[in-house]
Amino acid sequence: MSGAPPAPSPAPISALLPLELIDKCVGSKIWILMKGDKEVVGVLRGFDDHLNMVMDNVTEFEPDGALWKQQKWDQILLNGMNICMLIPGGEGPEQTPVTPAPVA
Numbered sequence: 001m002s003g004a005p006p007a008p009s010p011a012p013i014s015a016l017l018p019l020e021l022i023d024k025c026v027g028s029k030i031w032i033l034m035k036g037d038k039e040v041v042g043v044l045r046g047f048d049d050h051l052n053m054v055m056d057n058v059t060e061f062e063p064d065g066a067l068w069k070q071q072k073w074d075q076i077l078l079n080g081m082n083i084c085m086l087i088p089g090g091e092g093p094e095q096t097p098v099t100p101a102p103v104a
Contacts, residue, residue: 022047022086030055031090035082037063041092042076051080061093068093 025044032040032053042058058073 019049021088022051025086025088029089029091031087031092032078032083033085033087034078035084039093040076040078041090042073045075048080051083053078053080053083059092070094 022044026046028044029041030044034040039061040055040058041061042055045054045056047053054075054077056075058076060071060073060076061068062071063069
């Protein structure tokens, strides 16, 4: 054992767990990127531990050539297995042209 004092511990950082962040989004607009090319924007009403989500006032975006085809839904249930990314407060890809993925 050395006589050196232990190194000071870093200042505590406020941690926010993923499900806590999603819980804070309940009742607000959220942009969801799905597996494949679909994207969804709507108001998050609820979710479970598997990230299955109930959403209201939903717009589904799907690429159609260089534009986005839109479909409106009053309410949907998303399967959490198909969700890739959540963007709280996001507006969706409405103004963004479709960009094809780079070919390797």
